[in-house]
Amino acid sequence: MPGEPQRTFYLETFGCQMNVHDSEKVIGTLMSQGYRQVSTVEDADLILYNTCSIRDKAEQKVFHRLADYKKLQAQGKKFGVLGCVAQQEGEKIFERAPHVSMVCGSASYRNLPKMLVQIEAGKQRVTGLDDRKTDECFETEFTARTNPHRGYITIIEGCDKFCAYCVVPFTRGKERSRTSDSVLAEARQMADLGYTEVQLLGQNVNSYKDPAGKKSFAELLAAVAETPGIKRVRFTTSHPRDFGRDIVEAIESVPTLCDHVHLPVQSGSTRVLHAMQRLYNREQYLERIAWMKSAKREISITTDVIVGFPGETEADFEETLSLLDEVGYDGIFAFKYSPRPNTPALHLADPISDQEKSRRLAVLQDKQKQIQMHRNQRHVGQTVEVMVEGKNELRGQWVGRSSQNKVLNFTVQPGGPYPAIGGYARVRTTTSFPNSLLGEMVV
Ligand code: SAH
Ligand code: SF4
Ligand code: F3S
Secondary structure, eight states, rough: TTTTTOOEEEEEOSHHHHHHHHHHHHHHHHHHTTTTEEESSTTTTTTEEEEEESSSSHHHHHHHHHHGGHHHHGTTTTEEEEEEHHHTTTTHHHHTTTTEEEEGGGGGGGGGGHHHHHHHHHHHHEOOOOOOOOOOOOOOOOOOSOOOSSSEEEEOOOOOOOOOOOOOOHHOOOOOOOHHHHHHHHHHHHHHEEEEEEEEEETGGGOOOOOOSOOHHHHHHHHHHTSSSOOOOEEEEOGGGGGGHHHHHHHHHHHOSSSEEEOOBBBHHHHHHHHHSSOOHHHEEEEEEEHHHHHOOOOEEEEEEEETTTOOOOHHHHHHHHHHHHHHHHHEHHHEEEOOTGGGGGSSOOOHHHHHHHHHHHHHHHHHHHHHHHHGGGGOEEEEEEEEEEETTTEEEEEEEEETTTTTEEETTOOOOOOOOOOOOEEEEEEEOOOEEEEEOOO
């Protein structure tokens, strides 16, 4: 509005890539409403947290932040809680942190402009909470992507799987997909803007169902990867139950589809998988791994593991360890089980001590480190293409990422030519470490 100083906002994001991308859409939406983003809480009129509640520690972060900055309310600043903690705790947040004016879950972001108007009009408490009924996705033309080369596209939101330990079906609403036409239009638009890498997102990305019935998930993958100008397509996270062979076939036949699959297993014990309500057993999971291992191009495989799920015995845990050996993962994210509100597992007896969970986690991570140390050696001597992500000035090395999602630190011959950030370079690997590779650029 003419004459009025522009309102400002600060936004901090916690949690997964879906949250990171939601924040890009929220930022774009706020900017379209006349707000300007600032980088400190002190400079902002509106302070927003996009929250995660996957484990207790993640959830506590937002309450720490709110307590730290409570005194700023006296200066007229407003606070808003977005995302998974907002949806999970709802109006209880106002009781715990009375200086909060807005609580909004991700399934209600399309109402943000209306909610902002209410806050500006002085309304004390504004809520946007989902009842698992919405069929709509948060599609907006105002996405403020932070990286000019690589960008996210959400293709499916929510989750209907209800694994026994997990808050996501409660925090993100029911499963709903975008039409393949709208996904492809967004990919084309990104390519026109100069993006070369697209990452397709969903809590279970491969449970995608085109509402227009035009494309399967594997067909959509291939179509996005064939968009002129797009050089790399990634997708995360895949659920093993819905992981079809056609996904492997798409990777085999479309070179721009990255040769990396993140396939969370959670446990190597069929008994525990059943208790977790994961909808597959060890053998079925390994069958999917076998499809990938027999692919015409080598596919790197990563996973998520939970240790110490209620009732997990030492024998169950050892089955997880043996699964790591059997699969030979290129990377894992491992977590101690954290009891979560609303989830069925909350009511299970959980006799495993925190100390024992920590021990299992350490044993698992140590084993995986050995596996990665060994597996990464196979890259030594290979030349691969990397997308150049940055430069480590201190070490005089560039940082790139391969199609297999491996981090490659590399040197360049004195005098150049030098790689461009966001561009692509060919790198020959000379040394391997458990978590990265070292190499030199090939001209
Ligand atoms: N949709 C994905 C997972 C999304 S959540 C899938 O089904 O695989 C990301 C990861 O957080 C999960 O894979 C799981 O390993 C971990 N996680 C989820 N809930 C958890 C809990 N209550 N305690 C510990 N880890 C948890
Ligand atoms: Fe959570 Fe399971 Fe859904 Fe993954 S599939 S988001 S672990 S409920
Ligand atoms: Fe966290 Fe919600 Fe993502 S709980 S992991 S931010 S879906």
